[in-house]
Amino acid sequence: MERRIAGLTLELIEGDIAAQQDIQVVVNAANAQLKTGGGVAGAIHRTAGPELEKACRPLAPIKPGGAVITKGFKLPNDYVIHTLGPVYGRDKPEDKLLADCYRNSLKLADEEKIESIAFPAISTGAFGYPKEEAAPIALSTVLDTAIKLENVTRIRFVLYSSPDYELHENVLKKLLQED
Numbered sequence: 001m002e003r004r005i006a007g008l009t010l011e012l013i014e015g016d017i018a019a020q021q022d023i024q025v026v027v028n029a030a031n032a033q034l035k036t037g038g039g040v041a042g043a044i045h046r047t048a049g050p051e052l053e054k055a056c057r058p059l060a061p062i063k064p065g066g067a068v069i070t071k072g073f074k075l076p077n078d079y080v081i082h083t084l085g086p087v088y089g090r091d092k093p094e095d096k097l098l099a100d101c102y103r104n105s106l107k108l109a110d111e112e113k114i115e116s117i118a119f120p121a122i123s124t125g126a127f128g129y130p131k132e133e134a135a136p137i138a139l140s141t142v143l144d145t146a147i148k149l150e151n152v153t154r155i156r157f158v159l160y161s162s163p164d165y166e167l168h169e170n171v172l173k174k175l176l177q178e179d
């Protein structure tokens, strides 16, 4: 699914965040220490190689909602933005912290004059945020922030399964009042 909104293109695809060839920066659903892990962090660090963890060391720890940037090393992307999502039921208020992840990542990309960015569904794996609750927060935050961006012109959500893709498609259609 692809929509033109406020001068930018918003895309939803099913796929792997570590295999986005045509995107300048991918967002990592990181841990506070910015080390490799499972899920998105595992895929990104595995593909980027050990140089990524080295580059992360002086930037750690980060707080929930925070975002930092490194190079992409062996990834097909110039950069990685590492953001720490809230652990559902622990880091509060979780809706604001989750929105901060998307807002701060977009702001950082825009400051770095980056044109294209890809997000996974932050916090919805190991951190336990229910996908039905997280999707409207993620998509509405991106829609609200999009109008303030000067350099970012393409935002992609990379969803890992077809149910996740369909959920995000339905939520985006509702937000855009298409259904």
Ligand code: AR6
Residues within 6 Å of the ligand: 015, 016, 017, 018, 029, 030, 031, 035, 036, 037, 038, 039, 040, 041, 042, 043, 085, 120, 121, 122, 123, 124, 125, 126, 127, 128, 129, 158, 159, 160, 164
């Ligand atoms: N590409 C896109 N999405 C993916 C991929 C992938 N390769 N792999 C998993 N997902 P998670 P979190 C989906 O756990 O909840 C890590 O171990 C997955 O299905 O990666 O923010 C870190 O080290 C889910 O919907 O991130 C942290 O400790 C979503 O991406 C912790 O987990 C996020 O799942 C972060 O937990």
